[in-house]
Amino acid sequence: MDNELPSEFDLIVVGTGLTESIISAAASRIGKSVLHIDSNDYYGEQWASFNFKSLHNCTFSNNIKKHTENSSDLLNFNNDSFNIRNFSAEWHVPEKIGIYCKNDDSKNRQIESVINDSLKLEENNENSVFLREEILNNSRKFNIDLMPKLHFARGDFIELLISSNIARYAEYKSVSRILTWLNNQIEAVPCSRSDVFANNKVSVIEKRILMKLLSLVDKNDNTTGKYTILWGNLQWYNSYFLDSKDKTFLEFLKSKKLTTNLIHFVLYAISQGTDSTSCIDGMANTKRFLNSLGRFGKTPFLFSMYGSGETTQAFCRLSAVFGGIFALNQPIAGLKLDNNRVTSLLNGSQEIKAEHFVLNIEKAPVELVNNLKVTDYISRAVLITNRSIMPSEQEHLTLLIYPPEDKGNSVTLIEMGHLTGTCPQNFYLVHLITKQQSNPKDDFKHVVANLFESNYTHLQVDGKPNMLWACYFSIPNTSDLKLNDNDHLNVHLCDGPDLDLDYDYTVKKAKDIFQRIYPDIEFLPRAPDPDEIIFGEEEQSKLNDVCISETPPK
Amino acid sequence: MAKTYDYLFKLLLIGDSGVGKTCVLFRFSEDAFNTTFISTIGIDFKIRTIDLDGKKIKLQIWDTAGQERFRTITTAYYRGAMGIMLVYDITNEKSFENIKNWIRNIEENASADVEKMLLGNKCELEEKRQVSRERGEQLAIEYGIKFIETSAKASIRVEEAFFTLARDIKTKMEKKLKEASNPPKGGHQLRASEPQKKPTSWLSRCTLL
Ligand SMILES: Nc1nc2c(ncn2[C@@H]2O[C@H](COP(=O)(O)OP(=O)(O)O)[C@@H](O)[C@H]2O)c(=O)[nH]1
Ligand SMILES: [Mg+2]
Numbered sequence: 172m173d174n175e176l177p178s179e180f181d182l183i184v185v186g187t188g189l190t191e192s193i194i195s196a197a198a199s200r201i202g203k204s205v206l207h208i209d210s211n212d213y214y215g216e217q218w219a220s221f222n223f224k225s226l227h228n229c230t231f232s233n234n235i236k237k238h239t240e241n242s243s244d245l246l247n248f249n250n251d252s253f254n255i256r257n258f259s260a261e262w263h264v265p266e267k268i269g270i271y272c273k274n275d276d277s278k279n280r281q282i283e284s285v286i287n288d289s290l291k292l293e294e295n296n297e298n299s300v301f302l303r304e305e306i307l308n309n310s311r312k313f314n315i316d317l318m319p320k321l322h323f324a325r326g327d328f329i330e331l332l333i334s335s336n337i338a339r340y341a342e343y344k345s346v347s348r349i350l351t352w353l354n355n356q357i358e359a360v361p362c363s364r365s366d367v368f369a370n371n372k373v374s375v376i377e378k379r380i381l382m383k384l385l386s387l388v389d390k391n392d393n394t395t396g397k398y399t400i401l402w403g404n405l406q407w408y409n410s411y412f413l414d415s416k417d418k419t420f421l422e423f424l425k426s427k428k429l430t431t432n433l434i435h436f437v438l439y440a441i442s443q444g445t446d447s448t449s450c451i452d453g454m455a456n457t458k459r460f461l462n463s464l465g466r467f468g469k470t471p472f473l474f475s476m477y478g479s480g481e482t483t484q485a486f487c488r489l490s491a492v493f494g495g496i497f498a499l500n501q502p503i504a505g506l507k508l509d510n511n512r513v514t515s516l517l518n519g520s521q522e523i524k525a526e527h528f529v530l531n532i533e534k535a536p537v538e539l540v541n542n543l544k545v546t547d548y549i550s551r552a553v554l555i556t557n558r559s560i561m562p563s564e565q566e567h568l569t570l571l572i573y574p575p576e577d578k579g580n581s582v583t584l585i586e587m588g589h590l591t592g593t594c595p596q597n598f599y600l601v602h603l604i605t606k607q608q609s610n611p612k613d614d615f616k617h618v619v620a621n622l623f624e625s626n627y628t629h630l631q632v633d634g635k636p637n638m639l640w641a642c643y644f645s646i647p648n649t650s651d652l653k654l655n656d657n658d659h660l661n662v663h664l665c666d667g668p669d670l671d672l673d674y675d676y677t678v679k680k681a682k683d684i685f686q687r688i689y690p691d692i693e694f695l696p697r698a699p700d701p702d703e704i705i706f707g708e709e710e711q712s713k714l715n716d717v718c719i720s721e722t723p724p725k
Numbered sequence: 726m727a728k729t730y731d732y733l734f735k736l737l738l739i740g741d742s743g744v745g746k747t748c749v750l751f752r753f754s755e756d757a758f759n760t761t762f763i764s765t766i767g768i769d770f771k772i773r774t775i776d777l778d779g780k781k782i783k784l785q786i787w788d789t790a791g792q793e794r795f796r797t798i799t800t801a802y803y804r805g806a807m808g809i810m811l812v813y814d815i816t817n818e819k820s821f822e823n824i825k826n827w828i829r830n831i832e833e834n835a836s837a838d839v840e841k842m843l844l845g846n847k848c849e850l851e852e853k854r855q856v857s858r859e860r861g862e863q864l865a866i867e868y869g870i871k872f873i874e875t876s877a878k879a880s881i882r883v884e885e886a887f888f889t890l891a892r893d894i895k896t897k898m899e900k901k902l903k904e905a906s907n908p909p910k911g912g913h914q915l916r917a918s919e920p921q922k923k924p925t926s927w928l929s930r931c932t933l934l
Contacts (some may be wrong), residue, residue, distance in 0.1 A: 214799060215897075227822075311833070333915050338915035340801060341801065342805075343915060374881065476804075477800075477804055480800075481801045484799035484800065484802075485801060488790060488792075491790035491792045492768070494791075496794070497791075497792050497795060497797040498797060499795065499796075500796075548904075701768070701769050701770050
């Protein structure tokens with residue numbers, strides 16, 4: 172095996188976060204030679220998914236040693252100001268609490284009952300295991316996202332996956348229900364017509380008002396952008412919108428005589444807004460939600476199976492298929508300057524030249540981000556529980572929007588079971604996301620208290636699910652920083668994950684950087700399917716005009 | 726579209742760079758050996774449908790896309806794989822020693838019950854042989870898997886290798902079908918041919934309001 176990297180490329184991509192990976196794929200796709208390199212030994216940076224043990228023990232350093240030779244012509248990657256911080260993990264069950272498993276085939280264990288007396292457990296039952304051990308032994312079955320994302324079924328990200336043919340590297344699962352916290356309890360959000368009808372918490376009059384509003388938004392249907400919605404249908408605009416354009420969405424909904432419950436569903440859950448969201452944004456978001464209904468499932472959202480970390484890897488795979496060279500766990504040190512121009516990457520003692528450099532924010536040399544300071548953080552929590560927050564016969568993939576409380580921010584909760592490929596059977600994985608206000612633990616305190624049982628006395632068989640394990644951390648929100656305002660025009664910085672539920676904004680940013688480097692070249696044109704590549708004379712002509720016939724298995 | 730096969734198996738090729746994985750894949754899928762194009766066009770996966778005991782089996786065989794070179798195979802590569810060909814080069818001792826590492830890698834990333842098979846490729850190069858057949862056999866026995874020496878270049882036993890792996894998966898699968906199991910399932914495969922129907926209108930089928 173040859174271990175030496177080539178010494179010259181068109182593009183060097185440092186870091187394997189989503190934005191960089193999209194750029195890497197796009198550049199390889201058009202025939203550029205790409206080196207994609209990372210100091211970590213895993214893909215994904217702050218977009219990665221970890222198994223249980225690696226998350227539990229994670230230190231979130233960026234694995235870069237400061238280069239000792241303090242030379243002035245080296246921009247050092249060693250910079251920890253954009254790393255994940257405040258990580259803490261805690262067990263919420265005693266070490267020796269056991270469960271009795273009905274079926275001793277280890278794959279299909281049914282947790283039958285809980286044995287409180289650990290002594291009894293040890294004596295009598297070979298089919299019993301300790302709960303903590305059960306989680307640890309199944310570590311690999313967990314794929315825990317640092318930053319879980321959902322995708323609008325008709326959003327830019329899904330369209331890109333399909334149009335570029337990258338969709339073949341991943342599988343998606345529909346979010347099967349949307350819930351919210353209303354009047355101190357969990358309520359299902361009606362998000363399709365049939366949901367509205369079926370909902371017995373909504374009166375007939377409310378149904379009529381809601382349908383009228385939603386069909387209004389829907390009617391105006393050949394416009395999509397945030398602002399074009401205003402002008403799409405003049406009549407509609409005049410009659411319903413003219414007096415509302417300076418209002419908040421909340422005021423608008425009130426003026427349309429929506430009741431408190433309906434306002435809650437539309438404002439917080441469907442449009443994912445707050446009391447101060449403008450009417451324009453609220454309408455656009457509502458429309459976006461409705462537009463994505465009915466394509467793949469009951470809700471507008473898809474989730475990437477085995478975790479969001481798979482997504483970055485899908486782009487890396489495409490990059491590799493088109494010749495990109497990948498190297499992880501590398502001793503990258505920094506960028507070399509020659510006459511003030513960045514010319515090469517220093518990897519160990521090897522210098523590798525390139526025309527352009529794309530860097531993940533965590534690798535940003537201090538010199539390039541001098542005047543940038545992270546002020547915003549994303550609060551994150553991950554819980555492992557023993558049952559769903561709203562058990563039902565089938566296993567659900569759930570999105571719950573917890574509305575703002577006491578001047579706080581709204582909290583997004585995503586609950587997933589083993590059918591998503593992110594946790595073992597008999598457990599649920601719960602992700603909490605919000606804009607950080609004080610610290611992750613405090614930011615989620617009310618949500619955790621209302622939805623979960625965190626003090627172990629016994630395992631709940633009904634009522635709130637037990638929180639068995641939890642971790643908290645903060646991700647710097649770099650999406651609003653002006654990253655590329657520096658003198659080095661051939662160095663391009665990519666930000667980390669943002670607070671959006673989806674990836675659409677990230678796709679836009681990746682595309683912007685790609686087009687800055689390679690103006691006027693198509694961004695991720697459709698990759699041919701393997702059987703379209705015919706070897707021999709007709710090779711070239713075959714690549715373009717074909718229909719899809721083969722797709723990977725379920 | 727009518728289904729033209731009874732089973733679909735996802736297979737992977739794994740092993741050091743240069744052992745001939747891509748050539749083995751080409752020999753099996755195109756019955757060709759051409760070394761010029763391979764480095765220029767990345768190979769994603771290849772498809773061949775075979776007949777096995779009266780069943781049509783569609784084999785979808787994925788190549789590493791060169792990501793084995795610096796051991797950067799994505800975890801996503803292993804998802805859903807039902808069979809893995811572990812390939813070494815009989816003229817390269819190191820590639821044989823590394824099989825252990827690749828098996829460890831598989832154990833970390835692939836499903837626990839994935840069917841594996843060991844291939845010693847380039848077997849027509851007898852004069853340059855560094856790894857004896859016996860050592861290959863011995864290693865396979867150690868891991869409880871099957872072993873075949875192949876040559877993509879001279880077209881020796883490549884067919885036999887894939888048919889053997891496919892048959893073992895089929896047997897295992899048919900046995901499993903009898904027992905009920907419950908793996909993660911039901912994900913969407915997104916594709917352009919997905920019906921691009923308009924969003925279900927809130928009004929389109931509204932009769933009541
Ligand atoms: N003599 C001989 N050479 C082979 C055979 N299979 C592959 N090769 C050569 O080995 C080299 C690497 O092959 P390739 O398929 O690219 O290996 P990969 O990196 O494992 O995909 C190429 O030069 C091939 O021509 C074989 O069966 N016999
Ligand atoms: Mg190859």
